[in-house]
Amino acid sequence: MIAESMYQELILEHYKHPQGRGLREPYDAEVHHVNPTCGDEITLRVKVESGKVADVSYEGQGCSISQAAASVLHELAAGSTVVDSLAVVDEFTRLMQGRGTVQADEEVLGDAVAFAGVAKFPARVKCALLAWMAYKDAVVRSS
Amino acid sequence: MDGLDVERIRKDFPVLSRELPGGRPLIYLDSGNSSQKPVQVIEAMRDHLSMHYSNVGRAHHALGAESTEAYENARDKIAAFIGAPSRDEVIFTKNASEAINLVAYAFGNPLNTDERFRLGPGDEIVITEMEHHSNIVPWQFAAQRSGATLRWFGVTDEGRLDLSNLDELVNERTKVVAFAHQSNVLGTVNSISPILARARQVGALVLLDSSQAVPHKPVDVAELGVDFIAFTGHKMVGPSGIGVLWGKAELLDAMPPFLGGGEMIEAVWMDRSTFAPAPHKFEAGTPPIVEAIGLGVAVDYLTDVGMPAIKEWEHQLTGYALQALSEISGLRVIGPRSVVSRGGTVSFTLKTPGGFDIHPHDVGQILDDVFGIAVRVGHHCARPLHLRFGIPATTRASLYLYNTTDEIDALVRGLHHVQKVFG
């Protein structure tokens, strides 16, 4: 029952009921990222207003991990400051790339700690990171 | 079910009795991707490496002679296995992909003056929408190099080739038609004769990608009547790193070498070379010696079991699998739902009973991690086919001689569990 720990209730909840899904106007930057090994895709837009993330909107297709990660990202980033949200991205990336040995900082990550189990599956880490890397890229382009 | 003693066969494949971490038994339903190897093949390769190994063709000593004999002996076995009129028509390549590239390279090549291989603007290459990327990309290259046009047969909703426009698609401008003997996604066994007959009418050459056919049923090239077939060792209980191109001798003679190097020459001057006759013309450099020998033993193994018996066993398993899978609500088979002209490759999409799509990567992950069931997920190197069906990916179970109905039952239980996780 190894994988079962990867499919946390919270991940499945976000997969079935994605938050903030859909592409919205206005936006400062739009990016399109693909995971070529499995074909998962995301198109993501950000709107920044005086240091605050006014909106993160997205559309994509892929497995439960990639789609739930986008939904959680939306929840954490939208309404936060750019600086804070990038700190969350960094912590999430550290957790995902830690091969299951990194202790997650729940204070920083909030719901995103549910993905801790994914770090043990190298093939799925890219799925979890897809939306988050797209977000980081979009923020850079918006400035 | 008689004809094939599956329990005895399973004992020949050491990996089938191993346990995965967590005490899961292995249920291997991914032979369409690559098959497992019997102890006979493993031992023969080990024996050759331990006691007989040397380079082939060029080493003039006892080991050189033994290696060369074993390597060429493998060629004889494969020639007999596919009914090749001559052993010199069997070319060892790295895999099926290389075999197809080798043929595609001969078209529109200035080194090749044979009219049948002339390819330029206005000429056409015909493939199909159900091809593996290995039988698409080399023809895209040939079209790009030569200015020829690439065209393709469509696929029906049932997963059969749409031959309704055969006469228009294969026409006076067509130089070559290349298509799958059996689809690696749909399981469809294509009917060759109508396409071949039309190709002959218009003077086009025909290549069959037999990667998914040669492992599973008797194949006789003389009976098929096509010009080339390509297949790959690792899908037919042989090792990876070895594939085969069979071609008619007079066509191989007309074709230019694909790769240049040692052993493919007759004589070399500083500014030019002449070439060895086929097959050596197409086998530049030190070949995969032990892999070829392993493939020879794989062919012995399949022959001992009997290709008709393997075909019949897979036919029964496929019928059982299609029936069992059809009882899962929310499961949609992509490909023929009956066993008629169909092999044991079953691809499908899965929803929860509530109608929620479960992504194949999630299906595969849970089958693997909870039940030890190995299936393939994704587009299986046939992206255009998946686009045709409007889906990004499928889950694919592919059966072989060592699979059992118990394993299919396990798959069905696994899929019910997946539905529960996402339900």
Ligand SMILES: Cc1ncc(COP(=O)(O)O)c(C=O)c1O
């Ligand atoms: C129909 C078909 N053609 C070609 C190939 C390519 O085989 P290989 O990767 O050994 O070149 C495969 C297998 O992957 C296949 O299923």
